[in-house]
Amino acid sequence: MSDITLNVASANPEATPRSAPITVVGPVAWMRENLFSGWLSTAVTLVLAYVVIRSVVGFVDWAFINAIWWVPVDARGVAQTQACRALEGSGACWAVVTEKHRFMLFGTYPYEQHWRPAIVCLLFIGLYIVSALKRFWNWRLIPIWAVTLTAIGVLMWGGVFGLPYVPQERWGGLPITLILATFGLAFAFPLSILVALGRRSNLPAIKVLCVVYVELIRGVPLISLLFMASVMFPLFLPEGMNIDKLLRAQIAIILFAGAYLAEVVRAGLQSLDKGQYEAADAMGLSYWQKTGFIILPQALRMVIPPLVNTFIGFFKDTSLVLIIGIFDLLTAGKTAIVEPAWQGFGVEVYVFVGLIYLVFCFAMSKYSQGLEAELNRHRRR
Amino acid sequence: MTRAGPEAGAVPAPRFTHTATNDLGHETKMSAALETDGFIASSVRTDAPPAIVLDKVNKWFGALHVLRDVDLQVALGERVVVCGPSGSGKSTMIRCINRLETHQEGRILVDGIELSDDLRALDAIRREVGMVFQSFNLFPHLTVLENCTLAPIWVRKMPKKHAEELAMEYLTRVKIPEQAKKYPGQLSGGQQQRVAIARALCMKPKIMLFDEPTSALDPEMIKEVLDTMVMLAAEGMTMICVTHEMGFARQVADRVVFMDRGEIVESGTPEAVFNDPKTERLQLFLSQILRGH
Ligand SMILES: Nc1ncnc2c1ncn2[C@@H]1O[C@H](COP(=O)(O)OP(=O)(O)O)[C@@H](O)[C@H]1O
Numbered sequence: 143m144s145d146i147t148l149n150v151a152s153a154n155p156e157a158t159p160r161s162a163p164i165t166v167v168g169p170v171a172w173m174r175e176n177l178f179s180g181w182l183s184t185a186v187t188l189v190l191a192y193v194v195i196r197s198v199v200g201f202v203d204w205a206f207i208n209a210i211w212w213v214p215v216d217a218r219g220v221a222q223t224q225a226c227r228a229l230e231g232s233g234a235c236w237a238v239v240t241e242k243h244r245f246m247l248f249g250t251y252p253y254e255q256h257w258r259p260a261i262v263c264l265l266f267i268g269l270y271i272v273s274a275l276k277r278f279w280n281w282r283l284i285p286i287w288a289v290t291l292t293a294i295g296v297l298m299w300g301g302v303f304g305l306p307y308v309p310q311e312r313w314g315g316l317p318i319t320l321i322l323a324t325f326g327l328a329f330a331f332p333l334s335i336l337v338a339l340g341r342r343s344n345l346p347a348i349k350v351l352c353v354v355y356v357e358l359i360r361g362v363p364l365i366s367l368l369f370m371a372s373v374m375f376p377l378f379l380p381e382g383m384n385i386d387k388l389l390r391a392q393i394a395i396i397l398f399a400g401a402y403l404a405e406v407v408r409a410g411l412q413s414l415d416k417g418q419y420e421a422a423d424a425m426g427l428s429y430w431q432k433t434g435f436i437i438l439p440q441a442l443r444m445v446i447p448p449l450v451n452t453f454i455g456f457f458k459d460t461s462l463v464l465i466i467g468i469f470d471l472l473t474a475g476k477t478a479i480v481e482p483a484w485q486g487f488g489v490e491v492y493v494f495v496g497l498i499y500l501v502f503c504f505a506m507s508k509y510s511q512g513l514e515a516e517l518n519r520h521r522r523r
Numbered sequence: 524m525t526r527a528g529p530e531a532g533a534v535p536a537p538r539f540t541h542t543a544t545n546d547l548g549h550e551t552k553m554s555a556a557l558e559t560d561g562f563i564a565s566s567v568r569t570d571a572p573p574a575i576v577l578d579k580v581n582k583w584f585g586a587l588h589v590l591r592d593v594d595l596q597v598a599l600g601e602r603v604v605v606c607g608p609s610g611s612g613k614s615t616m617i618r619c620i621n622r623l624e625t626h627q628e629g630r631i632l633v634d635g636i637e638l639s640d641d642l643r644a645l646d647a648i649r650r651e652v653g654m655v656f657q658s659f660n661l662f663p664h665l666t667v668l669e670n671c672t673l674a675p676i677w678v679r680k681m682p683k684k685h686a687e688e689l690a691m692e693y694l695t696r697v698k699i700p701e702q703a704k705k706y707p708g709q710l711s712g713g714q715q716q717r718v719a720i721a722r723a724l725c726m727k728p729k730i731m732l733f734d735e736p737t738s739a740l741d742p743e744m745i746k747e748v749l750d751t752m753v754m755l756a757a758e759g760m761t762m763i764c765v766t767h768e769m770g771f772a773r774q775v776a777d778r779v780v781f782m783d784r785g786e787i788v789e790s791g792t793p794e795a796v797f798n799d800p801k802t803e804r805l806q807l808f809l810s811q812i813l814r815g816h
């Protein structure tokens with residue numbers, strides 16, 4: 143800095159700071175800058191615009207304008223789908239969804255009892271919302287979960303309070319997906335934290351156990367684990383003892399998700415500075431106090447994006463249980479179009495099922511973004 | 524580093540008056556000591572058993588022999604400054620005192636308790652020994668106040684309200700009560716280190732260990748941290764402080780210990796060590812330190 147500028151500054155203490163150079167703003171300027179900055183960029187923009195517009199128009203035609211929402215049902219209860227077939231794919235036959243949505247959502251659960259799994263789905267969603275609110279992040283969450291899950295069990299099984307008993311083999315559809323995903327992640331997440339901590343333990347036995355668990359489970363496809371759970375596992379059990387098929391699949395999912403999540407959590411643990419451990423030790427905090435108050439809160443915040451990525455992956459992977467004959471949402475959708483009248487309307491069914499998955503996964507994703515911003519407030523200056 | 528140097532002995536001592544701090548358990552050595560030309564009268568208690576004893580302590584990192592037959596006794600109320608070249612084992616030595624590192628040979632006694640694998644003894648010692656690190660090591664996800672109350676609540680089992688009052692009191696003493704609700708990342712380095720000191724004091728330790736508390740700070744912030752430490756010294760806190768701030772050493776140290784290659788090479792009053800070095804190693808070290816300033 144030269145003396146001259148110094149003098150000017152001191153001679154004129156009120157001098158206003160120079161403002162930053164003005165940048166051109168507004169949508170037209172933005173478009174000129176980003177979309178039409180040269181002949182190549184203009185050409186690419188035009189071609190892409192054409193493709194996008196054609197696709198959107200085509201989809202709107204198919205999904206709304208040419209779509210059929212209802213079809214008549216004859217006296218024997220068989221849907222008359224001739225109108226749909228006449229479309230020859232030029233429009234969607236949403237009638238399959240209108241007609242079959244209850245089967246897709248609740249599978250083979252007794253028809254007149256469908257209100258029970260419907261309430262179960264609402265209870266699950268309510269549970270997610272309550273658990274997502276920071277206000278409830280304390281001991282109260284434990285009784286809330288306990289009561290809700292008990293209510294869910296009572297509703298699904300019945301056999302008490304005058305509710306007819308419904309065996310697990312008849313459950314199906316969305317409740318199965320939500321049960322597998324909720325219990326899967328609710329158990330796999332704490333398990334993964336313990337395993338991740340165990341891998342960093344000073345005790346060799348615990349460390350080896352955790353490493354072997356993670357490496358074994360990660361080395362096997364989930365499908366083969368599910369097969370093992372459904373076919374092989376019963377062979378090891380004593381005669382007459384039988385663990386419910388859903389429970390076996392559930393355990394396989396928990397073990398599998400646990401191994402993956404453990405590696406994500408471990409990455410978070412590793413990103414922490416050694417000084418944090420030392421400061422906690424020097425203050426005389428016990429191992430669990432240090433882990434609970436200092437290490438995990440920081441490590442988990444660091445890995446929210448990969449954690450949620452894994453959560454979303456497992457929410458969708460629960461659909462793999464269809465290969466061992468468990469009737470989750472996707473299996474129910476697939477089964478709905480086995481009926482001759484509805485054969486050939488798979489696209490509509492899969493769009494519907496896909497939308498349900500999308501709603502849950504998108505909600506998870508949005509929530510995690512908010513959570514990340516909220517929990518990392520301390521990093522802002 | 525620009526200050527420190529022999530002439531820097533005149534670090535202005537903080538003039539603080541004791542108001543409501545008498546119940547905080549510290550000896551109240553008062554401003555009379557501070558008035559005496561910036562020097563602080565010794566508060567060494569020779570009648571009491573020593574606060575820290577290191578007896579022929581040896582430690583290796585793999586094949587590297589980092590502590591060699593280290594003998595050191597620190598009396599209650601004594602203030603020891605440890606200096607020496609980088610890598611000489613200063614940090615390792617003071618980290619052995621609260622067992623952030625384990626020694627392999629010899630004995631270490633803190634407050635009369637021997638350090639061993641006995642976890643209960645270790646807990647007892649860590650409650651009585653506070654530590655301040657070069658890199659502050661505040662907990663970034665907790666507010667300043669929460670940083671200060673965590674250990675008192677969970678280790679000392681203090682009621683939360685009491686712990687918060689105590690924390691505010693110490694934050695006031697290190698002159699940043701207004702930052703209590705902020706997160707460490709929002710403070711300057713000097714403020715963070717003062718929070719770290721307050722955090723350690725909230726456990727009401729009998730002994731404080733400082734490992735180069737000012738080395739990570741910008742020059743203009745060193746003074747505010749040293750002032751806080753001078754204040755602590757004036758209250759008669761037993762302190763071991765690794766630092767190269769010679770002005771600080773001259774002002775508060777009862778004894779200066781010079782380490783080199785894992786050994787205590789010389790030890791004595793600041794005047795004896797700084798003005799009349801006996802060994803070549805210390806002479807070399809002092810000449811390097813002085814040239815650096
Ligand atoms: N955790 C460790 N593992 C291996 N070597 C270490 C470790 N910590 C320190 N050392 C080595 O021990 C010696 C003494 O280190 P330290 O006590 O930090 O020295 P100082 O604090 O005096 O600079 C150095 O040579 C250093 O490289």
Ligand SMILES: [Mg+2]
Nearest residue numbers: 613614615735
């Ligand atoms: Mg060091």
